[in-house]
Amino acid sequence: xxxxxxxxxxxxxxxKQVSSLExxxxxLGRIAQHNxxxxxxxxxxxxxxxxxxxxxDATRAAGNAGPLTGVPIAHKDIFCQDxxxxxxxxxxxxxxxxxxxxxxxxxxNQAGLVSLGKxxxxxxxxxxxxxxxxxxxxxxxxDTGRVPGGSSGGSAAAVAARLAPAVTGTxxxxxxxQPAALCGLTGLKPSYGTxxxxxxxxxxxxxxxxxxxxxxxxxxxxxxxxxxGFDAKDSTSLERETDDYTRSLEQPLKGLRIGLPKEFFNADxxxxxxxxxxxxxxxxxxxxxxxxxxxxxxIGQSVAAYYVIAPAEASSNLSRFDGVRYGYRAPExxxxxxxxxxxxxxxxxxxxxxxxxxxxxxxxxxxxDAYYLQAQRLRRLIANDFDEAFKHCDVIASPTTPGTAxxxxxxxxxxxxxxxxxxxxxGVNLAGIPALSHPCGEINGxxxxxxxxxxxxxxxxxxxxxxxxxxxxxxxxRTPALFA
Amino acid sequence: xxPFFLRPFNTNLAILPLHxxxxxxxxxxxxxxxxxxxxxxxxxxxTLGHLDNIFGMIAELRQIDTRDIMPMAHAxxxxxxxxxxxxxxxxxxxxxRCLKLAPESEAGLYLVPKVIE
Numbered sequence: 178x179x180x181x182x183x184x185x186x187x188x189x190x191x192x193k194q195v196s197s198l199e200x201x202x203x204x205l206g207r208i209a210q211h212n213x214x215x216x217x218x219x220x221x222x223x224x225x226x227x228x229x230x231x232x233x234d235a236t237r238a239a240g241n242a243g244p245l246t247g248v249p250i251a252h253k254d255i256f257c258q259d260x261x262x263x264x265x266x267x268x269x270x271x272x273x274x275x276x277x278x279x280x281x282x283x284x285x286n287q288a289g290l291v292s293l294g295k296x297x298x299x300x301x302x303x304x305x306x307x308x309x310x311x312x313x314x315x316x317x318x319x320d321t322g323r324v325p326g327g328s329s330g331g332s333a334a335a336v337a338a339r340l341a342p343a344v345t346g347t348x349x350x351x352x353x354x355q356p357a358a359l360c361g362l363t364g365l366k367p368s369y370g371t372x373x374x375x376x377x378x379x380x381x382x383x384x385x386x387x388x389x390x391x392x393x394x395x396x397x398x399x400x401x402x403x404x405x406g407f408d409a410k411d412s413t414s415l416e417r418e419t420d421d422y423t424r425s426l427e428q429p430l431k432g433l434r435i436g437l438p439k440e441f442f443n444a445d446x447x448x449x450x451x452x453x454x455x456x457x458x459x460x461x462x463x464x465x466x467x468x469x470x471x472x473x474x475x476i477g478q479s480v481a482a483y484y485v486i487a488p489a490e491a492s493s494n495l496s497r498f499d500g501v502r503y504g505y506r507a508p509e510x511x512x513x514x515x516x517x518x519x520x521x522x523x524x525x526x527x528x529x530x531x532x533x534x535x536x537x538x539x540x541x542x543x544x545x546d547a548y549y550l551q552a553q554r555l556r557r558l559i560a561n562d563f564d565e566a567f568k569h570c571d572v573i574a575s576p577t578t579p580g581t582a583x584x585x586x587x588x589x590x591x592x593x594x595x596x597x598x599x600x601x602x603x604g605v606n607l608a609g610i611p612a613l614s615h616p617c618g619e620i621n622g623x624x625x626x627x628x629x630x631x632x633x634x635x636x637x638x639x640x641x642x643x644x645x646x647x648x649x650x651x652x653x654x655r656t657p658a659l660f661a
Numbered sequence: 662x663x664p665f666f667l668r669p670f671n672t673n674l675a676i677l678p679l680h681x682x683x684x685x686x687x688x689x690x691x692x693x694x695x696x697x698x699x700x701x702x703x704x705x706x707x708t709l710g711h712l713d714n715i716f717g718m719i720a721e722l723r724q725i726d727t728r729d730i731m732p733m734a735h736a737x738x739x740x741x742x743x744x745x746x747x748x749x750x751x752x753x754x755x756x757x758r759c760l761k762l763a764p765e766s767e768a769g770l771y772l773v774p775k776v777i778e
Binding site: 383409492506510519547550552556591609 | 697708720722727736741742762771773774
């Protein structure tokens with residue numbers, strides 16, 4: 178059962194082979210057994226999970242079950258979940274009990290999904306390795322001496338170790354796709370505006386987007402169906418008809434044009450990673466796809482533009498943490514300003530402070546035009562590059578990351594090295610378009626991820642391509658030896 | 662909607678040297694003060710080195726010619742959706758739940774240190 182897909186779990190529930198309570202106990206047992214090894218969960222509340230499972234079983238007994246009623250999942254600790262501690266990986270919110278549900282959580286509850294707990298993450302989603310969490314780093318189930326990626330590192334590790342069948346994550350610069358790649362999962366960042374940001378603790382509001390992480394494209398589509406769609410509570414939510422993200426899964430790939438950006442397919446790439454990508458492309462060609470060269474001339478500037486725009490938005494968003502309305506307040510201070518400065522100094526970790534200072538600088542008088550507006554102009558050039566490329570192809574392929582999971586401490590001392598490892602994923606967030614990462618190989622026993630990028634609202638197409646690939650390959654079914 | 666984005670590109674700033682200067686401890690302290698984050702002398706030194714490296718990486722974007730390119734503030738160019746100006750989620754019960762999360766509150770109000778003597 179721990180290796181079953183969401184469709185298989187739903188079918189077992191439907192045919193009464195198993196109850197939601199039994200499934201929930203199974204995964205709670207795995208969490209109790211393995212969480213101390215990988216530190217994927219920050220908060221577990223078994224009684225709440227059991228109560229939700231019993232409610233799901235009752236809904237099913239009454240004949241009101243939906244497609245996923247009773248299936249257990251878990252939420253990244255960035256989503257407010259009513260009555261649950263919600264920390265965002267920070268000391269600042271160590272004692273914050275969310276007084277309401279994020280829309281993503283609310284919709285999952287409505288769909289009868291059972292929450293197993295809150296997943297570890299980089300503090301305020303700022304990081305690519307999960308080393309910035311106040312609650313300790315998450316360990317990669319494939320090699321516990323290595324990082325799981327970030328910021329949705331707890332999410333990725335939990336699914337890879339079979340502590341949850343599927344989870345939610347969020348992606349501001351690659352925070353779903355990069356950990357999915359490093360842990361051997363499929364993870365989708367939807368088009369900006371597809372999933373409500375209401376109740377999701379904000380990092381960079383013009384880039385943040387929630388999405389599903391699971392073993393397969395089919396599972397991602399099923400979970401996204403549960404929580405995507407217009408929400409009046411999020412002013413950037415797009416008013417569109419409800420989509421079925423699984424509607425194209427079975428479509429054959431004949432004629433699919435896969436664009437290969439020459440900026441990503443050159444001698445600079447890691448040889449072993451590029452070999453795994455080439456093998457995956459060969460498989461796609463066997464399935465009927467063709468590959469064409471495309472160009473993204475401004476993509477080289479995406480990391481620089483991102484590390485102006487994201488910290489600028491973060492410095493503004495995180496000004497709400499002042500020790501007055503919620504969160505940490507320093508025990509001693511001399512006056513109001515001193516209370517702010519000491520509460521924020523003690524409540525935030527180093528990486529968060531660094532990004533707030535960068536943001537404060539680029540938004541300050543005299544530097545606004547040179548940095549912030551210039552970064553926004555580059556953002557448009559990068560988005561225009563994607564528009565142009567999609568005139569010649571249906572999807573774009575690339576590696577998700579420059580290499581496989583790295584060791585703890587390998588990059589944490591040098592923020593610039595850490596930032597540059599986001600080169601393949603960041604442009605997508607700046608342009609707002611959807612992208613996913615799926616497993617496509619292994620190097621020395623560590624998973625490799627391939628990224629597929631599509632134009633706005635092409636989630637169903639990305640999931641279709643990946644699903645067809647996953648019918649012909651088994652990379653997404655592999656389990657780390659420690660957790661088999 | 663965002664009239665300040667329509668300002669013409671400031672060419673004076675575009676020709677500033679790539680690295681205006683390295684950060685000084687005073688610069689870092691000024692930023693920390695603006696951001697309301699207390700930094701001790703050791704943290705200032707560590708932060709200074711990191712900021713120099715990060716802005717070394719960011720500096721490249723200032724060399725790109727972006728004249729006539731409209732800044733992109735958001736992923737999709739849609740207008741701001743407005744709603745009627747009325748309370749949609751308020752209740753005394755919810756107010757009290759929120760106030761319970763505050764480090765100090767009293768009589769439905771948040772408490773802060775005395776501002777005016």
